Amino acid sequence: MTFALALEQLLNGVQLGFMLFLMAAGLTLVFGVMGLINLAHGSLYMVGAFACAAVAAATGSFWLGLAASLAFAAGAGALMEVTVIRRLYSRDHLEQVLATYALILIFSEGTRWLFGSFPLYLDIPPLLQGAVSLPGGAQYPLYRLAIIATGAAVAMGLYLLISRTRLGMRIRAGESDREMIAALGVDIRTLYTLVFALGAALAGLAGAMVGAIQSVQVGMGEPVLILAFVVIIIGGIGSIKGAFVGALTVGVVDTMGRFLLPQLLTFFVSPADAKPMGAAIASMLIYLVMAFILAVKPRGLFPAQA
Amino acid sequence: MKTSLLAISAALMLGSACVASAEPVKIGLITTLSGGGAGLGVDTRDGIMLAIKQSGRKDVTVVTEDDAQKPELAVQIADKMIQSENVDVLTGIVWSNLLMAVQPGVVAQGKFYVSTNAAPAALAGAKCDPLYFNAAYQNDNLHEAMGEYANKGYKKMFIMAPNYPAGKDSLTGFKRYYKGTVANEVYTQVGQTDYAAEIAQIRASGADGVFVFLPGGMGIAFMKQYAQSGVKTPIIGPGFSFSQDVLPAIGDAALGVKASGQWVKDLDNAANKAFVPAFEKEYGRLPSIYAVQAFDAAQLILSASSKASVKDAKAFAAALNAADIKSPRGNFKFNTNRHPIQDIYVTEVVKENGVLTNKTVEKIFTDHGDAYAKDCKK
Numbered sequence: 104m105t106f107a108l109a110l111e112q113l114l115n116g117v118q119l120g121f122m123l124f125l126m127a128a129g130l131t132l133v134f135g136v137m138g139l140i141n142l143a144h145g146s147l148y149m150v151g152a153f154a155c156a157a158v159a160a161a162t163g164s165f166w167l168g169l170a171a172s173l174a175f176a177a178g179a180g181a182l183m184e185v186t187v188i189r190r191l192y193s194r195d196h197l198e199q200v201l202a203t204y205a206l207i208l209i210f211s212e213g214t215r216w217l218f219g220s221f222p223l224y225l226d227i228p229p230l231l232q233g234a235v236s237l238p239g240g241a242q243y244p245l246y247r248l249a250i251i252a253t254g255a256a257v258a259m260g261l262y263l264l265i266s267r268t269r270l271g272m273r274i275r276a277g278e279s280d281r282e283m284i285a286a287l288g289v290d291i292r293t294l295y296t297l298v299f300a301l302g303a304a305l306a307g308l309a310g311a312m313v314g315a316i317q318s319v320q321v322g323m324g325e326p327v328l329i330l331a332f333v334v335i336i337i338g339g340i341g342s343i344k345g346a347f348v349g350a351l352t353v354g355v356v357d358t359m360g361r362f363l364l365p366q367l368l369t370f371f372v373s374p375a376d377a378k379p380m381g382a383a384i385a386s387m388l389i390y391l392v393m394a395f396i397l398a399v400k401p402r403g404l405f406p407a408q409a
Numbered sequence: 410m411k412t413s414l415l416a417i418s419a420a421l422m423l424g425s426a427c428v429a430s431a432e433p434v435k436i437g438l439i440t441t442l443s444g445g446g447a448g449l450g451v452d453t454r455d456g457i458m459l460a461i462k463q464s465g466r467k468d469v470t471v472v473t474e475d476d477a478q479k480p481e482l483a484v485q486i487a488d489k490m491i492q493s494e495n496v497d498v499l500t501g502i503v504w505s506n507l508l509m510a511v512q513p514g515v516v517a518q519g520k521f522y523v524s525t526n527a528a529p530a531a532l533a534g535a536k537c538d539p540l541y542f543n544a545a546y547q548n549d550n551l552h553e554a555m556g557e558y559a560n561k562g563y564k565k566m567f568i569m570a571p572n573y574p575a576g577k578d579s580l581t582g583f584k585r586y587y588k589g590t591v592a593n594e595v596y597t598q599v600g601q602t603d604y605a606a607e608i609a610q611i612r613a614s615g616a617d618g619v620f621v622f623l624p625g626g627m628g629i630a631f632m633k634q635y636a637q638s639g640v641k642t643p644i645i646g647p648g649f650s651f652s653q654d655v656l657p658a659i660g661d662a663a664l665g666v667k668a669s670g671q672w673v674k675d676l677d678n679a680a681n682k683a684f685v686p687a688f689e690k691e692y693g694r695l696p697s698i699y700a701v702q703a704f705d706a707a708q709l710i711l712s713a714s715s716k717a718s719v720k721d722a723k724a725f726a727a728a729l730n731a732a733d734i735k736s737p738r739g740n741f742k743f744n745t746n747r748h749p750i751q752d753i754y755v756t757e758v759v760k761e762n763g764v765l766t767n768k769t770v771e772k773i774f775t776d777h778g779d780a781y782a783k784d785c786k787k
């Protein structure tokens with residue numbers, strides 16, 4: 104194994120981590136602030152990807168598509184909050200899971216009804232096409248570096264928003280004591296809608312950016328949603344910092360596991376068995392890591408105060 | 410085009426007219442019409458419906474249900490169709506894992522199953538069944554063709570497939586014919602969307618060719634990411650990774666890819682020249698390989714039911730086995746294990762009038778059967 108390959112794989116892991124962070128940030132905010140389990144978060148990711156693909160196809164501009172993905176996902180999120188989610192805050196988690204699962208089905212079939220059953224086409228903008236050279240001689244796709252940069256910028260922005268602004272203060276206050284902040288005259292309903300729309304916009308952004316290098320199709324959000332849940336459980340539910348560390352952990356562990364485990368196993372079993380066995384263990388690896396972290400720290404790495 | 414269509418439907422009607430006494434046939438169509446895999450199910454359904462519409466037969470009815478790509482749901486639907494809707498023949502399942510769940514119950518209840526796509530090795534060999542026919546291929550076939558093709562120019566191949574039965578069948582099939590060196594063999598997760606780790610390994614492997622079997626959305630994601638990676642090693646793969654249902658979503662990244670198929674849009678035979686425009690006229694898009702396989706499955710059922718009563722299992726099986734159809738694939742007949750013996754072609758992705766599609770490069774296998782037929786004793 105050369106240095107170039109190791110560096111490339113590490114970058115791949117970090118990139119996957121930043122992408123997961125965009126998903127997990129919204130999920131953990133909604134859970135932390137409102138105590139709501141939102142299974143339909145993956146649908147907002149899909150909405151972002153479809154909005155971007157449709158607008159990019161109509162106008163020829165990926166950037167307009169990206170703007171549309173933010174607007175549509177935030178709009179869909181706000182609409183979802185006002186019509187359905189708002190009624191679920193006082194219910195227990197099982198009812199929230201049922202209702203948001205129904206939303207997944209509604210969004211999936213609605214999207215198929217609008218766009219058909221076949222995957223849509225969405226290409227990378229010309230500005231970000233191609234690969235750049237890394238130290239050590241490896242080539243790395245420019246677009247993936249752009250995803251890392253976007254993820255880092257969003258992480259920074261969220262940190263500043265939560266710790267330095269009035270809105271962030273209210274979000275933190277809402278997280279610690281909902282009745283008290285309402286008693287102090289803060290419009291908690293609008294605050295919740297805002298937080299929900301913010302989380303939705305981040306999911307939409309992730310969907311649009313990833314849509315350009317994956318398949319824009321119905322049901323694309325659910326596999327990512329599962330990973331995002333792993334991330335927020337590892338990181339500690341409700342914590343943005345936890346989501347950040349959790350996302351990078353999952354991204355790097357998953358990528359390195361897929362790459363190293365099948366090779367490692369060839370030392371112990373025959374190569375013919377090692378490849379499928381390694382792949383199978385690699386696909387379990389992040390769940391093993393999650394189980395280990397929960398055994399040591401049952402509330403995750405950075406639990407938000409309850 | 411119209412005249413040839415008319416001629417075909419007239420011929421089919423003649424076929425049905427001479428056995429006015431035949432029993433009516435009820436077909437149970439179970440396929441994937443929702444979720445991420447729905448594109449394949451829609452093509453399957455449309456292929457079957459086109460064949461029935463062209464035949465003009467009023468004694469053939471179809472009940473359709475969506476399996477949502479879930480094995481347990483497919484089993485429930487199959488039981489319901491057999492027990493309360495009295496279907497005679499079941500068909501349409503796209504995925505091997507679903508078929509493995511459904512097929513035993515169907516044949517145990519004495520009903521026919523004609524597969525439009527799924528063709529796991531387990532049902533082609535010792536566990537074959539007189540009531541189970543496969544109109545598509547055996548899972549290994551298209552991979553075997555690529556293994557044979559790779560012998561012609563690639564000394565060192567990097568091979569990759571998802572970690573599930575059809576994925577293992579794929580790499581087994583490839584290696585059965587490929588005589589060069591396998592640089593690395595990688596199994597990915599089913600439904601995986603990010604291939605950066607695998608692409609890095611391709612770059613590092615020093616292989617001069619890459620064989621990938623990644624159907625549906627997995628292939629779309631891989632091809633788009635590969636095009637951005639700066640790795641230039643040529644890609645080859647089985648036809649369904651570059652079929653008409655996924656090509657528009659991959660875009661120009663697929664141009665030039667060599668793949669294998671038992672059917673290509675430009676095959677030069679009368680049945681194909683009638684089929685492609687007829688499908689395009691009916692549904693406003695080009696047919697995929699799944700549509701052709703389903704079209705042939707329906708043709709087989711139509712042909713058999715015009716010769717024998719479906720209530721007489723032995724006679725109906727013999728009539729199916731005769732494969733008296735004009736397939737858009739050209740040569741088509743059944744092997745001893747009731748899987749096809751057919752020609753397999755190498756294709757290349759090209760752009761025609763702004764639409765990505767496949768064209769024939771060469772015929773790689775003539776009258777190709779499968780490796781499991783010898784174990785089928787039933």
